[in-house]
Amino acid sequence: MDRLTEYLFPKQVSTFAADIDNLFYFIFYSSIVLFAIVVLGMMYLAVKYRFKKGDEVRLTSSKDHSNILEALFFIVPLILVSITFVWGIKSYLQMIIVPDDAIEIKVTGQSWFWTFDYPDGGTTLNELVVPSNTPIKIVLSSKDVLHSFFIPVMRTKMDCLPNRYNVMWFDAQEEGVYDILCTEYCGTGHSQMGAKVIVMKPAQYEAYVAELGSDDENIPLDELGAKLYTKKACNTCHTLDGSALVGPSYLQTSQMWGQERVFDDGSSTLIDDNYIRSSILEPQTQIVAGYQGVMPTYQGLLNDRELDALIAFLKSLQEDSQI
């Protein structure tokens, strides 16, 4: 049985998860009964009235209706779907009506990463940090195409629309790190557009939010760059091992430092600090030959020190690989 439930739902973390799972099991067991009636009935009738070898073709029964059975076909499913409908709506209202004391976090989808804006001004990328046992109101929108914000353990999901807000909420009951997935198709990087939700104790959360953005002053540039590489979701499209994903690998760029890079319009330029900087801030102006111009601009998402840090990190890769 454990083995079986392991294949069904993931963990129940939000307050309404259990209710939704119970709704599932209610429909599931009713369906099993209906399904058994159809399949067993079908097998029984087919075998019992089968045409055996040597049987004679004869006139068969003219029975083609039964008022009791027909009434049952209507009434039993009608009762079951009525319960399902009411239960479905009741649970749904609970999922859509946000408690008044909820903390509001803005979530922005962009091809192909998530930005989270906290009430006190901090921002994280691809890592949503929330306090446990506290209602969280998520206000969704998108910068380019449709995305959909899905947290399986919370049993909730909502599309992110460009130029329009959508709202969802949850209240996590258990600390831990859980998956966030994009479920509305959004192009090349759709399957990699994942993020994590980190549920912390409320005190830890307070500390984390207060610290956001302030810890980067004191670490060396290339270490900060390494941190930003995952934190700012560069790793969604650029690898460190030379293999090409959506964009060219950092390692390849690093190894070509100081050499010519050819673009898809036939022009070329030397790879240097300025080139890296402009390709982060204005990615659409020069597109490396063989790749698609799909990278979003990071204008406003990185400060000067952070840009320097990424460049330092990229340069350091070459030295690492030579060792």
Add this chain to the structure above:
Amino acid sequence: MSHDNSSPKFLQHHFHDVEQQYETAKLGMWAFILTEVLTFGGLFVAYVVYRSWYPEMFVGANLLLDVNKGLLNTIVLITSSLTMVLAVWAIQKKNQKLSLFMLIATFLFAFMFLGIKYLEYSHKFEVGQLPGEYYSYMGPEIAHLNNPHIFFSIYFIMTGLHGLHVAIGMGLIAWLIYATAKGNLNSEYYTPMEMIGIFWHLVDLIWIYLFPLFYLI
């Protein structure tokens, strides 16, 4: 399996009699009208939804349309509907000449409709009241309103599709003129004229709604 000699040559082999063929054609035509209504229907939905979202903009933008030209076109189209129905009436009454005259009149009215539409369109093009991104008109009456380009998108698509139907209708009527002049259509067999007539009235019927929606309210 051929029909006996008394059956007319326009009767197709898979029908029993003329009446069945006529009724079938008519039912098919009405099924086609149903699809036409729903094709325009999609655009009506877009109109209703955007009107409900931008009520002031719609009121402001339809003041930019030329009511006189719209009214003139309404009259032209209703008249052409009348001449079309009289063409069918005349051929039923075995008056092929009158029928031919009425068809030619219908054709000319249709041409007139498109001509007036052309004048309207070219004025809109001149002042930059274009659909979508090409919209550039920012006159004092409209500059403060949001997204008038959506109104003009819907206007151009709906009247454009309607104009396309008028043009197709003209092609069909031209063929009717040819067939009537040659005597292929007569009081015994005028099904194509009646079917094209129904199509033509549909074009009129749609304009009856487009006129107030865009020019008046």
Add this chain to the structure above:
Amino acid sequence: MSEHHITPLKTYLAVAGTLFFLTAVTVWVSYFDFGSFNIIIAMGVATMKASIVALFFMHLLWDDKKNLTMFVMSLMFLGIFITVTLLDTGFRGGVNSEVEYPINNRATFYDSLPLTDTHGHPVDEHSADQHGEDEDHH
């Protein structure tokens, strides 16, 4: 096909007369401001005109009722399409008010459009040049 119903000429002329009359009425009414009643009156008159065209010019009055059913069905499905879509677009803000309106009610390309006079010409020279460049860009 002589057994088909032939409508008297008078009927057709009377129908056309009514159509012209109703057109005049709807234009006349549009010069008065009745608020949202203007829409209702205009649509009511249009529906009267459309019914007359369908019943008389398109012969639905005398035809096999199947054809009428077909036509009414088309209107019914169109009605479903409009009403049910409005159930969404008219009630977006029902529970969470953020959802009701777009974030920006004005498309961004308006920011670069110069003001024009009623002939579509930019109001001042400077922006006229810019405007010209914009058009080349397309």
Add this chain to the structure above:
Amino acid sequence: MAENQKQNYLTHPKGIMSWLLTLDHKRIGLMYLFGGIIFFFLGGVLALGMRLELAAPGNDFVSNDTYNNMYTLHGAIMIFLFIIPAIPGALGNILLPLMLGAKDVAFPRLNLASFYIYTIGALFVMYTIISGGVDTGWTFYTPYSTTSTSNVIPMTMGIFVIGFSSILTGLNFIATIHKMRIPGLTWYKLPLFVWALYGTSLVQITATPVIAITMVLLILERLLGIGIFDPALGGDPVLYQHFFWFYSHPAVYIMILPAFGIISEIIPVHSRKKVWGYKFIAFSTLSIAFIGFLVWGHHMFTSGQSVFSQIVFSFITYFVGIPTGVKIFSWMLTMYKGQVSFTPPMLYALSFLFLFTIGGLTGIFLGAVALDIHLHDTYFVVAHFHYVMQGGTIIAFLGGLHHWWPKSMGTMYNQTVASICCLGVFLGFNGTFFPQFLLGLRGMPRRYATYDQQFAELHNYSSFWSGILGLSIFISIMNLLWSLRKNNKLDPGTNPWGGMTLEWTHTTSPPHPHNFEEEPVLEHGPYDYDKVIVEPTFKK
């Protein structure tokens, strides 16, 4: 008479032009069948390619972009070029006039035109594939479809064009069913397949114009930026979804209703028993067709439409379930006190009952808004609609093909091979798609080329069985084609299953070029196995 018996629509008249310009509904039907099977094969190859990529978590076989192209084309080809035209266009065309006792459909020239419009649409789709594909998903959601650099315009043009073919077939069938029946063949004496085609045709002519105009608006949105669907220009992407699903939900019934019709024919004939609840089946077809227009919003439960419409759509959705349930019980009870033969068509019909019941019941899960929010756009949905579309429509199509093959081609396939293939299809299908329900519950999103390690085992299992499914379908079609070899003709009087409808009792196999030697006279209802004995005859 002897000479007349040799003459059938396949051999008379002769020559390639006589096929290309034919007005004969049976030949047009065969051309549809031929086209449909080619695209079925193409869509199937794409599906197997996708399963190959998904057999392991990483990008092991193709890149993300290639995968996105593959799943888009798989969906679009299967839906627009195979399932929607295949049953009405092929089986419907061949059988409808025969079942009505008519010499042809109401508008034969329109019928041929609609086949060529289908071909033109198919050419657009082929052009899309050759010139680099399209990666938006078959749903073309804006604003991705308005900004994607792939070939959205030729693909949407193709769908626009194919829409007209579908509309013309629909209006042709409606006029045919109303006006071309022989005297005495009243509505309640019609075979249930005809009722199903009637329901289908009504949906076709009512819903298809809306997809046509939607595609036009989408193309204009790309070309002119009209701002109706593109949020950057003030448009609303959710409105696009309303437009799209106003067609595409009823389109589900364009796909499944003819399958219901086929099953309603196969089960009574092979059980040699009067069909259970004729009027219930007939009217549930029409009520499903109608209710199908009111439920499109259940594809949009996470889109951000108003809470009010969520509730309304969820409520109405359940009303589709009731008539569908009535049908399933009626098919099951038809076997009661009959003489059930386990022929290949009957085996397909029984697997249909099994699979479609799962497909239908899982729809109940998705209709409950709260639960759908978790399941939306996951593999649960993928599994659900494959159980309905493949487990329902395609299984019924294969069943119908096996049932009417001797009638339309005048040959009999190897029944043992056909039965084994049916078993292979059944097992392969369940093996492929059942694990996907579990994947969906775990939260595996659809349209992913790569996925998390936790989903690997079930995906791998699904991929393995998809090979068996593909192979079984391939062999079963080859088995049908192999029967066309020389000297395998059946006697023209053959009625192998003891069918009672006009196409079995009043014409030869394959039928006469004009369907019937002389106009049939109705002697009994379509399923009067309690009144008349029709011996199955099987002669070479």
